[in-house]
Amino acid sequence: MAITNPLSLVKLEAYDKIFSTTYEDKAIQSRGEFLQAFPLDTLGKLDLEDYVIGRQSPTFCTFVEARTRAWASINGSPAIKFGIYFGGIKGDKTKKHRFSKKFGVTEAVAYDAVKAALRELGQLASSPSIPFEAIDKNPLSQMLKAKILSLYFPDKFLNVCSANHLETLAQKLGIGDGLALSEIQHRLLDVKKGDATTKNWSNPKFMSFLYATYIDEPDTGGDEVVKPRRKTKRRVNFEEVQKLRSAIGEAAEQFALQWEKQRLLGAGLGHLISKIDDRRDRPSYGYDYLSHSAVGRERYVEVKAVGRLPGGDGHRFFLSDNEHVVSLSQDHALSYFFYLVFFDGKAKPERVVALPAAEMYDRSEIMPAAYVLRFDLAGPAD
Incomplete structure (x- = not known):
């Protein structure tokens, strides 16, 4: 009716x-x-x-x-x-x-x-x-x-x-x-x-x-990301960066992938689960998985293992320059998502917070971490 x-x-x-x-x-x-x-x-x-x-x-x-x-x-x-x-x-x-x-x-x-x-x-x-x-x-x-x-x-x-x-x-x-x-x-x-x-x-x-x-009872479901309470000049431990990526990165990515499949199923888009494209071995794309927010609307998923900083300084993850550039590009900006994977006290993934990149940048503090300098030599090889 x-x-x-x-x-x-x-x-x-x-x-x-x-x-x-x-x-x-x-x-x-x-x-x-x-x-x-x-x-x-x-x-x-x-x-x-x-x-x-x-x-x-x-x-x-x-x-x-x-x-x-x-x-x-x-x-x-x-x-x-x-x-x-x-x-x-x-x-x-x-x-x-x-x-x-x-x-x-x-x-x-x-x-x-x-x-x-x-x-x-x-x-x-x-x-x-x-x-x-x-x-x-x-x-x-x-x-x-x-x-x-x-x-x-x-x-x-x-x-x-x-x-x-x-x-x-x-x-x-x-x-x-x-x-x-x-x-x-x-x-x-x-x-x-x-x-x-x-x-x-x-x-x-x-x-x-x-x-x-x-x-008059709004419910946001918690897990709201906000700016850190204070700025920090904390030094970056580059050995920690590598350790984090190798030790828990794979676990975070697999956990987030399962979470994404459940999101598609819950949205009535189960037929698109098989369309998820794993692009982790092609870093030039600037994200981990190509998925969908709706039929005909792509979603670019970059998975990030989240760590808690000591001293109550909040949480952090590491972002490459290419990921940053791609997430802000005209072709990706409106559909680029960070899937933040949080771990329990035993280093086991326990939940995902999915946040559009634009909101993530607006609610966080970005600091330089590392760059890769690529070069060659002009003279003959030894």
Whole structure:
């Protein structure tokens, strides 16, 4: 059903200028990682230990709540929203499987009911004509249903999960009164698609705009790069430069490549994963991987292993002159990204922050590190 688009062009253009593509890429990659771990055909078919939150391994519920938080946040509500979980409660810290009595009176019966509800949800959402009332009657909690729908069916349901937030947005945008929550979640996408500015925005970007404009709860997802607090005249240890490149450079590049594949999958561009071109052995290009931000729009990815400076002076990575020149060139400037790979205390890659080169330069301090001088001799060889 078509609706009159209420979005303000002034607000959209203003938000477009300040929106963080770093947050957007993080949100999309988290969806890709989730789909990679739990494809749609596994919904409602997992063993209990692969489903419940409270286990150390990255279970289904751990992904839905924590590892895809950038996509949509459902934190804050108790773990009982998952129907069954592993953990303690107030007054009884014993860790065991705990479940909502609406699903059954025993652990086994309850989880069978949860799995049945998950399977039903997937079937309802897959229907060409979406039965919104039936989705709302599904016994899974609202937050869980909405998050799952947005992850598996982003072309049908926007990544807004809270009942209060959905009702607020419906009222603010004039979507209609008395609608099923899942229908509001669906119609928010109609608003997005019906506006010339937002129709090509990603779901995380549009969701973030709605929250910042109408809910007043902007969420940038953290990992914001800012200028160092103080300038430094620190000496460059060239042996450290070489050591860093050889010891952890390969690990960073492989980790970033996997992250990029997950981002493409999360963006619905899985068919472009095979098109990623590894250009690390051709340094004249000035970047590591040729990928895509969208169909027909290339993305130049330069991977950087990030190190923490002693004394609280921030973080740093090393940049060649060729990489710097290419990143600023007319052909690359708008599509050149640094993929900053951060390591844990055991020198293991743990996360990627993707930042356009122009933003990186604006938020950092650049210092000379090293140059290669190439020359020949005029006289005869010895």
